[in-house]
Amino acid sequence: MVNEIIEGFLTAVHLISTGDPTVVEISVRAVLVSGSAVLLSMLWGLPVAMLLGLKRFPCRFIVKGFFTAMLGMPTVTLGLLLYLFFSNAGPVGPLRLLYTPTAMIIGQAILVTPITVSFVASAIESVDPEIADLAKTLGASEIQASIAVLRESSRGVLLALTTSFNRAIAELGVVLMVGGNIAHSTRVLTTTIALETNKGEIALAIALAIILLVIVSTLTLTVSLIQRHKMSRPAELEKMRT
Amino acid sequence: MKPIIELENVTKMYGDLTALRQVSLQFHEGEVSSLLGPNGSGKTTLLRILAGLENPTSGEMRFQNARVDRGNINRVRLKTTMVFQKTALFNTTVYKNIAYGLKIRGYPQSETDERVKEALRIVHLDGYDQRPAKKLSGGEQQRVALARALVLDTEVLLLDEPTANIDPKNVSILEDVLSQVNKETETTIVVATHNVFQAETLTSRAALLLNGEIVKVGAPQEIFTWPSKLLESYARLENTFSGYSQVTGEGTSLVDVGDGLHIEVPFEKTGHITVFVRPEDILVSSNPLISSARNSFEGWIVQYMDLGPIVKLKIKARKDFTVQITKRSFIEMGLNVNSRVSLAFKASSVKTL
Known part of the structure; x- marks a missing residue:
């Protein structure tokens, strides 16, 4: 077994270093699907997060609690619900979205929306409450003032983006159930790793697992470096001052 | 307008x-x-x-x-x-x-x-x-x-x-x-x-x-x-004192505010009056002060409050005085609770209510 793993690693290194077409195709599709899902979740999640972070209205805590609870939503449960929704007998069956990348994108976007909403709403709440009023006294409209607050909470937004993407690209349940793991169409990193492992093709599975880890850790590291750079800039300027 | x-x-x-x-x-x-x-x-x-x-x-x-x-x-x-x-x-x-x-x-x-x-x-x-x-x-x-x-x-x-x-x-x-x-x-x-x-x-x-x-x-x-x-x-006016004022004959008056404390004011008035002096108008020194200020007292710090760049002191000099100084002065003079200090302020800094 140990030999198989070592052999798998060596083959994985070979597949990656030679730019194996299958590996490249699956990796690119995974990034595109998860990236699109995160953008879609931001599209509908940001306004909700801003509403929760900036406004006080009845039942606000219930809405917030709902999104917090949904953070732990099992992916297979969501996958099953979406399968029923997209299937021929489902409400949007005639659109024939099941087993397409579009269904995978929508599924992942729904999965990561609680992350977007909860993280961004919390980041907005942590911003100095006077920032919105400050912007308004400087002539900003309600929307411009909200954007000023969002800009102040950019670290939280960046964290939401990173966490959402990592959650999306690493999940299996939703993409497997609504994507179907069809070669050259809906096959992504996680579904292929599961499939190849079941088939005993450890080398390809390890190669894809390494790529998945590299993508996730590179993104996280890059974001950390950007934040570190932004934080250290004032310190550098402070040094210039003294 | x-x-x-x-x-x-x-x-x-x-x-x-x-x-x-x-x-x-x-x-x-x-x-x-x-x-x-x-x-x-x-x-x-x-x-x-x-x-x-x-x-x-x-x-x-x-x-x-x-x-x-x-x-x-x-x-x-x-x-x-x-x-x-x-x-x-x-x-x-x-x-x-x-x-x-x-x-x-x-x-x-x-x-x-x-x-x-x-x-x-x-x-x-x-x-x-x-x-x-x-x-x-x-x-x-x-x-x-x-x-x-x-x-x-x-x-x-x-x-x-x-x-x-x-x-x-x-x-x-x-x-x-x-x-x-x-x-x-x-x-x-x-x-x-x-x-x-x-x-x-x-x-x-x-x-x-x-x-x-x-x-x-x-x-x-x-x-x-x-x-x-x-x-x-x-406005909880600090350093507000009431007492009997008597003309000194030099264009000023001396107000007896009790506890043996007399405050010189820049006008002539006889009778009961209330006076006050701003905390920032009072000079503090760790050594006895020789100055032109008409009001000079000895006392000690009973309390201090750090307000960032400034420090507010409560000083007992027969009566309680509130004094405001910069933090730098506070540190340079090595002040602390119980430090003995001299207070001084001009007669012209005293206002009446």
């Missing part, structure tokens, strides 16, 4: 709490007015209504003769700006903080650069444009906030306790800038403060707020002629 803002029977409620009750006031073009009152009297709420940040629960506000409502609130916000008591800054450079309002108004880059530079010059922060705003000292941050408001050249400038919690040097810079701006641009300025001396020196009209109601409006010179109970009720 033409009124620029008029309030008529304005009431503001937060749930069951009445923050303002039937306030009717006018602010005139080019005038510097002050809203005096203790914490919780409604000064900030009134300023927020003037700034278009809050709507009155009932009553009416008119800006340049037009009733302010949801439809034209943005117009009021573009013509009015406010400097908050707690300095709020965007987490970016000084330049971007000051340029924010200009960008909202669509000023071209070259004019924005020029205006920001000029605003920084006015508040004595030349060359600070690329510094991170939140890394500046409290006084410098408040000057950035003032520059950010001044750069917009709005018709009305509202200031909420602009000099609270900053050191005397920055207070003096801010007060000079406000006087200069009012003279040069005829901006209407409204300052909310609990500092009667600031109201007296900076403004041409003062309104006294108590529990959300306007109880007095008048010229600042008249403030000290207001009933002392009224004054004491809103």
Whole structure:
């Protein structure tokens, strides 16, 4: 077994270093699907997060609690619900979205929306409450003032983006159930790793697992470096001052 | 003078709490007015209504003769700006903080650069444009906030306790800038403060707020002629002493305030009077003082309060005195609780109520 793993690693290194077409195709599709899902979740999640972070209205805590609870939503449960929704007998069956990348994108976007909403709403709440009023006294409209607050909470937004993407690209349940793991169409990193492992093709599975880890850790590291750079800039300027 | 803002029977409620009750006031073009009152009297709420940040629960506000409502609130916000008591800054450079309002108004880059530079010059922060705003000292941050408001050249400038919690040097810079701006641009300025001396020196009209109601409006010179109970009720005047005054024959009087303490005042008066001296007008020395000050006492520190750049001392010198010094002086003199100190203040620093 140990030999198989070592052999798998060596083959994985070979597949990656030679730019194996299958590996490249699956990796690119995974990034595109998860990236699109995160953008879609931001599209509908940001306004909700801003509403929760900036406004006080009845039942606000219930809405917030709902999104917090949904953070732990099992992916297979969501996958099953979406399968029923997209299937021929489902409400949007005639659109024939099941087993397409579009269904995978929508599924992942729904999965990561609680992350977007909860993280961004919390980041907005942590911003100095006077920032919105400050912007308004400087002539900003309600929307411009909200954007000023969002800009102040950019670290939280960046964290939401990173966490959402990592959650999306690493999940299996939703993409497997609504994507179907069809070669050259809906096959992504996680579904292929599961499939190849079941088939005993450890080398390809390890190669894809390494790529998945590299993508996730590179993104996280890059974001950390950007934040570190932004934080250290004032310190550098402070040094210039003294 | 033409009124620029008029309030008529304005009431503001937060749930069951009445923050303002039937306030009717006018602010005139080019005038510097002050809203005096203790914490919780409604000064900030009134300023927020003037700034278009809050709507009155009932009553009416008119800006340049037009009733302010949801439809034209943005117009009021573009013509009015406010400097908050707690300095709020965007987490970016000084330049971007000051340029924010200009960008909202669509000023071209070259004019924005020029205006920001000029605003920084006015508040004595030349060359600070690329510094991170939140890394500046409290006084410098408040000057950035003032520059950010001044750069917009709005018709009305509202200031909420602009000099609270900053050191005397920055207070003096801010007060000079406000006087200069009012003279040069005829901006209407409204300052909310609990500092009667600031109201007296900076403004041409003062309104006294108590529990959300306007109880007095008048010229600042008249403030000290207001009933002392009224004054004491809103501004806990420190270093206030009452006693019997006797003429010295040298153009001054000596007030016996009890406990063997006599305070020399710069006028001739016989009879019972109440006097006070500002905490910042009292000199503190760790060694016995030989000076021209007519009032000089020995005592010791019973308590001190660190307020950032300044330190407030409570000194027992037969009577309790409150004294305000810079933190640097406090550290350099090596002061602490029980340190023996000398106090001195001029007779001319003593005011009567």
